[in-house]
Amino acid sequence: MHIRFSPLLATGARTMIPTLIAFSLYLLVVGHDAPGGGFAGGLVGSAALLLVYLAYGDRGVRRVLPTSPEVITGIGLGIAFLAGALGLLFDDVFLSALELKTTIPVIGDLKVTSVLVFDTGVYLVVLGLIATGILRLGGEERS
Amino acid sequence: MTTVATLALAIPLFGAAFSLIALRNLLAQRIVSIAASVGLVAVSGYLLFAVDADGAVAVAVGGWEAPFGIALVADRLAVLLLFTAAVALLAVLVYAVSQRSTDEELRGFHSVYQMLATGVALSLLTGDLFTLFVAFEIMLTASYVLLTYRAGGEQTRATISYVVIGLVASALLLTTIALIYAVAGTVNIADLTTRLDAVPAGLRSGLGWMLFLVFGIKAAIFPLFFWLPDSYPVAATPVTALFAGLLTKIGVYAIVRTQTLLFPSDGPVTFMLVIAGLTMVVGVLGAIAQKDIKRILSFHIVSQIGYMIMGLGFFTVAGVAAAIVFIVHQIIVKASLFLVGGLVETSEGTGAIDEVNGVAKRSPLIAALFLLAAFSLAGFPPLSGFVGKLALVQAGFLAERWVVVGVSLFASLLTLFSMSKIWSGVFWGEPAEAPKERPARGMTAATAALVLVTLIVALAGEPLVAYAERAASDLLEPGVYRTLVIGAAP
Numbered sequence: 001m002h003i004r005f006s007p008l009l010a011t012g013a014r015t016m017i018p019t020l021i022a023f024s025l026y027l028l029v030v031g032h033d034a035p036g037g038g039f040a041g042g043l044v045g046s047a048a049l050l051l052v053y054l055a056y057g058d059r060g061v062r063r064v065l066p067t068s069p070e071v072i073t074g075i076g077l078g079i080a081f082l083a084g085a086l087g088l089l090f091d092d093v094f095l096s097a098l099e100l101k102t103t104i105p106v107i108g109d110l111k112v113t114s115v116l117v118f119d120t121g122v123y124l125v126v127l128g129l130i131a132t133g134i135l136r137l138g139g140e141e142r143s
Numbered sequence: 144m145t146t147v148a149t150l151a152l153a154i155p156l157f158g159a160a161f162s163l164i165a166l167r168n169l170l171a172q173r174i175v176s177i178a179a180s181v182g183l184v185a186v187s188g189y190l191l192f193a194v195d196a197d198g199a200v201a202v203a204v205g206g207w208e209a210p211f212g213i214a215l216v217a218d219r220l221a222v223l224l225l226f227t228a229a230v231a232l233l234a235v236l237v238y239a240v241s242q243r244s245t246d247e248e249l250r251g252f253h254s255v256y257q258m259l260a261t262g263v264a265l266s267l268l269t270g271d272l273f274t275l276f277v278a279f280e281i282m283l284t285a286s287y288v289l290l291t292y293r294a295g296g297e298q299t300r301a302t303i304s305y306v307v308i309g310l311v312a313s314a315l316l317l318t319t320i321a322l323i324y325a326v327a328g329t330v331n332i333a334d335l336t337t338r339l340d341a342v343p344a345g346l347r348s349g350l351g352w353m354l355f356l357v358f359g360i361k362a363a364i365f366p367l368f369f370w371l372p373d374s375y376p377v378a379a380t381p382v383t384a385l386f387a388g389l390l391t392k393i394g395v396y397a398i399v400r401t402q403t404l405l406f407p408s409d410g411p412v413t414f415m416l417v418i419a420g421l422t423m424v425v426g427v428l429g430a431i432a433q434k435d436i437k438r439i440l441s442f443h444i445v446s447q448i449g450y451m452i453m454g455l456g457f458f459t460v461a462g463v464a465a466a467i468v469f470i471v472h473q474i475i476v477k478a479s480l481f482l483v484g485g486l487v488e489t490s491e492g493t494g495a496i497d498e499v500n501g502v503a504k505r506s507p508l509i510a511a512l513f514l515l516a517a518f519s520l521a522g523f524p525p526l527s528g529f530v531g532k533l534a535l536v537q538a539g540f541l542a543e544r545w546v547v548v549g550v551s552l553f554a555s556l557l558t559l560f561s562m563s564k565i566w567s568g569v570f571w572g573e574p575a576e577a578p579k580e581r582p583a584r585g586m587t588a589a590t591a592a593l594v595l596v597t598l599i600v601a602l603a604g605e606p607l608v609a610y611a612e613r614a615a616s617d618l619l620e621p622g623v624y625r626t627l628v629i630g631a632a633p
Contacts, residue, residue, distance in 0.1 A: 068166065068167075070163060070166050070251065071163065071164055071166055073163055074160055074161070074162075074163025074164035074165075074166065074254065075160075075164055077156070077159065077160035077163060078157075078160040078161065078164055080160075081153070081156055081157055081160050084153065085153065087205065087206075088146060088149060088153070091206065092145070092146065093145075093149075093202070093203065093204070093205060093206045094149040094152070094153060094202070094204055094205070095204050095205040096205045096206040097205065097206070
């Protein structure tokens, strides 16, 4: 069955999707000290993915994802695990938060924590899970 | 040693993540999954001896100290069960990989399997109630996936009740934990041991029974067991064996952990003993009425849970120790019996005892494995069931609770009867037709290894009982657990 997607939605999505992705990454980065974080960021990122699905169908979702959604979930879990293991390696405690503070000229103070690594993992897990849901429930043969 | 305790969680988690990344490469998944399971056996085996020698360890995850952060507590009870569970997980995994179809049919089997292992390890090691809830969720969600994988009509119907019951129980558990937090202001188990003292006695025992009820659903005690014999038999053999060996026992573990530490009693709790007796008898009567190996065994899961609750109900060191020994024995024996049932199903094409005959003549090895495991379940000396039941009966005599001890012996007789029903139905007589398919060597080897472990449990009966007694006195001695996790009481 051939479904025609609305050109109106497709055009709107072209401006909305980058905005949503940028906002989701913003939430991911500020999540350590401000509202946000990997889970919230991942959900907003998934909203972008849903918009892709609505505007371009599951083929569109497959095209924007670099690999299968299950593998994204796995990579996310692996990254989160790695963040925990970093704590075990440098601080003797699993999942302990490591901090690195530096001052970069012009830009200012920069604080990097292993929490960001963990949050990135969570972000990918959420994204991967929702992408799996979209593709499994959204009908694979729809074109 | 805190690092090693964390590894018990990190290893299966890593296994889950990696086998998901390698979703297209079955060989890589198998290697990682088996390596993770071997690693878990090694780590928990080390902990088993290290904790006994040097004392229990508490880990503050992420460096956030208890009672504010999440505590992992590896005490004797936790590591003993962790080791037993790890052995069962490994054997069932080898069986699943050898069975030609399991992980090829079930895409992503290994990552779900390792996730379930993570949930089991976290349930055993966690030191606070909320993390216990999370661990149960990890474990149950993985079990929903494993159970619904082969979604035919019958399977879907059977798993719906399992999933609904699981969700209802989880919601109740969360509610109970919220209530406990509301009255005590903490969910850290060690902190609760003293904070609950300030709570009025009636309120406290109400919360205690609510937790007993919730974990009772998970552990399938009378009258909350009806979902179990309905849903377990429909899954693939390795899945059923794993559920039978582990899931309900984790429920019992949670009951033992919370009732002894948080809601201690001075003497035997009659209500618990009544429930225990009913669970034993009703479960075994249900088993006698069944005509399929896996269904019979599923009812026996229920029946055997009663013995563990009985040991706990005495509320003596001997009683709780006997319950712990019995959990160890059950994890191994139940998993191995289901694996044997799977071997019969593979070679005969069905597990209905009316349709299969003469397995003993055709495959004496399978018959021998069944006989050992079944006698162990019934409690024949010198097998592992005997060690557990003897300890229970002795504890019962010490507590002077004759009735429930008598009921437990009666239930043992009925257990033997229903095992002999499988034996005469399936193993005796002349083989009717040609075997459908010879079970792969790895399947038989994994089953044999697990049956061998039951013999080792029996041989190591004396040190095991001594270990369990030390574990039980840690639980019943007020303050031991608290001092370990938080420091001495003020």
